[in-house]
Amino acid sequence: MNTTLIGKQAPNFTASAVLNGKDIVQNFTLEQFKGRKYVLLFFYPKDFTFVCPTEIYAFQEKKKDFEYRNVKIIAISTDSEQSHWAWLQIPKEKGGIYGVNYPIVSDINKTISHNYGVLSGDWICNEEGLMKSTGELISYRGLFLIDKEGIVRHLLINDFPLGRNINEAIRMIDALQYYEKSGEVCPANWIKGKKAIQASHSGIIDYFSS
Known part of the structure; x- marks a missing residue:
């Protein structure tokens, strides 16, 4: 069965996010950009880690290049919006991502990562009928280029140690x-x-x- 998202509508989502490095909103959607902008949607594993801030800052440094091409950058991880906000208040030299001002979305329920096929780990039901996870339920380093019609035209998924x-x-x-x-x-x-x-x-x- 073909499960790739290439050539298909990107799964929409409504979730909490931090905008402009400081403002928490509750109903951030992907759909708002359809018909207006291309979207570069990238997933990263965790806040307060090592490789992730290098990528997050690298996208920020190229933000004007993306804007020139009418592309909206959106980042997502399975951390909460409060965790995103806290990380955004910490200076770079202290391990934070202060100064990053594109949206960072909270996928706390893991559903966005699952729908895009980048969620590591899995849920299983044991003999007692109890659900348990196998592996850590966080996002791989997925990247999706979505055109103005909402179609996924390019994707890349890296394992945790491999920056983009x-x-x-x-x-x-x-x-x-x-x-x-x-x-x-x-x-x-x-x-x-x-x-x-x-x-x-x-x-x-x-x-x-x-």
Whole structure:
């Protein structure tokens, strides 16, 4: 059975989130951006950890590059919105993520992570009929590029120790937007400004013979 989200509507959610690094809201939705913006949705395992802040700050440093491309960055973990808020108040040199101002969503019920296929661990029912977890129920490092129609066009899921390349996320956005504008497809290692391929047999021949 094909369970990938590629080419499908991104699962909507309504959840608590911290906006602008300080404001807690209760009804943050993905759907609000449909028809208006692309979304770069990324999951990370835990607040107050080691690899996670390097990624969170790396996305913040490139925030203007994403905004230039009409992309909304949204982060999610299974921590509470209060945990997110507390981490956001702590300076970088003390292990916090102060200064990050894109939305950080709380998936405290694990449902968003489950629906996107990035939740580690599992629930099982033992012989006594009691539910128990196997492994820690937190998010892998999932990344999803969602177009303006709400369709997932790219995804990447890393294990916990493996941080992501933010420039690669930008490259994929450029490739998607170039394809939408020109109808040409983007070959391996394509970057903005380089030659693409016309979506026809002759176009492929022209590309590889050039």
